[in-house]
Amino acid sequence: MVLLYAFYAVVSINCAYFFLFSKFSFLKPTPKKSIPNFPVSIIVCAKNEAENLKKNIQLWLEQDYPKFDLILINDASIDETLEVMESFSETDPRIQIVNVRNNEAFWANKKYALTLGIKRSKNTHLLFTDADCRPASQHWVSEMVSHFSEEKQLVLGYGGYEKQKGFLNKIIRFETLMTAIQYFSYAEVGNAYMGVGRNLAYTSELYYANNGYMSHIKVPSGDDDLFVNEAATSENTSICFNPESFTYSAPKRTWKSWRRQKKRHYTTAKLYKFKHRFLLGLFYVSNLLFWILAICVLVSDSWKIGLGLILFRFIIQYLVIGKAAKKLNEADIIPLIAFYELFLIFNQMSIFISNRSEKNATWK
Template identity: 40%
Template sequence: MNIPQPNTLEIIALSLMGFVWIWQFVFLLRRIRPVALYQTEAPISESLPPVSVVISARNEAKNLEKFLPSVLEQDYPEFQVVVVNDGSEDETDMVLARFKAKYDNLYYTTIAPDKKFYHGKKLPLSLGIKAAKHEHMVMTDADCQPSSEEWLRHMVSSLIQQDKELTLGIGNYKKEKGLNNLWLRYDTFTIAMQYLGFALSGKPYMATGRNMAYTKTLFNRTKGFKKHIYIASGDDDLFVQEAATKSNTAVCLNSKAHTLSVPPRSFKKWKEQKQRHLSTSAHYSTGTKSPLIMEPLTRELFWTLTVIFIFFPNFATIVLPFSLLLLLFKLLLWKKAADKTGMGKIFWGLFLFDIIQPIILGFIHFENLTGSKKRKWK
């Protein structure tokens, strides 16, 4: 087969495609493969230490009424649940008082509303951690429900069996009908695979505050959220960046250890949530930010160049087989990762969202950089 000599523009396009293909392949191999090939977690420890669950709640009366019993009734030898009512203006305090009369393992305290002084989630969390009686602690949110009665057993076992100080769990959205819900769960899945894969490959950089565990000693040694207390978000990812190392961090992938959250009811609500979460990424280290920027950028270039080369039949026979190979490799890793984490067939969302996800996240990042609206925890 005679292939004509490429001109300068074609050489640039082919070279760029080669770089993009290699970068994406190495990223998948290095950062996602550890999740896909993760060995089955050890059985639940027979000797479990007492643990404190810490929850910060603001205007969460309905969610607490619905989900708090599933936390309070965990199958665990000895644990307390600490809820900090952060200036709620609904019936949160009344709900907690009713539960306190029923559950001996519930402790709660209230921060009085103060319209003159705004504070983020870190203040109530710090107060909850200070009130926690036990060394080992698990963090979650008021709108979260453990996926099973063994949630605490799995999270704490992953923390103590390898003598770790920090465990990264998975916070998923409840499965519902509709394209919006599929998008929410796919985005959550890909982000989880990324931060879990980074942790398993020795570079932990974030967690989800909906499901993480750490020791009081680690929190105190890191001086809590002191270095970034002025930032509304970051009680999970910025704390992990300060406290986590490749030797003190574990992951918990078991499907019984997930937390399930009420999904935002619209794309707009999800976007507002995402803006708050992404606002902390500007404070990441350069070593963390670089691959997190390069991944979506090279992914979008990969798809763009693949489409472009379809219209260059002389080179399509060279480029397209490599594109197909990369796609199949990614799909295989995504499937295995979904199986390991019990997240079902969500990996098929790759065909719907893999191209548009970088664009959507890019626009949100751009709005965060150019907008002046303060992102507050609600």
């Protein structure tokens, strides 16, 4: 009976999190606002991204928004990144180039490069994306910045990955989906803890009020999630999940490169506020315990009750996660949600163990 009670408690915790996630999954879109007319700066930091810039600069410039400039930051690239930026700037005055050279104090530090780009902007409203990200539509800028108001100074968007063949692609997109569901849901209940630099907007006032990235300037990653974790409040944060506001990046093509990326990202989680570390950790642990205890219960005398709890948990999971997957255009992931979850649990465990014995890497 002790095993059954423990399993019941774990399933209850799982379902409590799914209830939290339902705040986003079943959230109705806000009514369409008129297109703002305040000037916006799109800020892109690029390190050895010449090929991606050739494809994406034109897409950023084609945005259907009345007033914006494009600040391109060359972060000490050794390829033709700067030359590509300059070739586009020759034909479009909206482009401003910030050429960053490495220095001893901030060697290979993306936050230092971004700081220089933000200081270059004369506009209050800033929209960030990465060099390898393409906007889903010409209304990306207008959709994201329409969520700004006198009170809302921070807008969280969705940065997805392109759909390709293969199991790795499904895992990458499932992990990205689950991350988005969590940060959107926490933000919706007034407890925002992160955003993604592939699609993030905030005001320069908020940036300077929080001393930029100074509290974590030496941490290689975290220009997005650590800044949001520090600056977000229940009053100043909004979310944008209109499909026209999404951005898409090319996913990693090898397991090694994806795991390296995840290992870098996970190193910032230990710097989150304690309440966020606790809640995120409890979610992971409760999922891990669910799978372990589910096996134990199914081979016990209480297997019928255990099977009922398992089915109940899966039904709730598929309803909530499936609804969010459709909202974020990731519906093809739905059939194997449980399998992807199990795979990610053990992959995340191996990354966590590996990270404890390695030093942080630079952002590129």
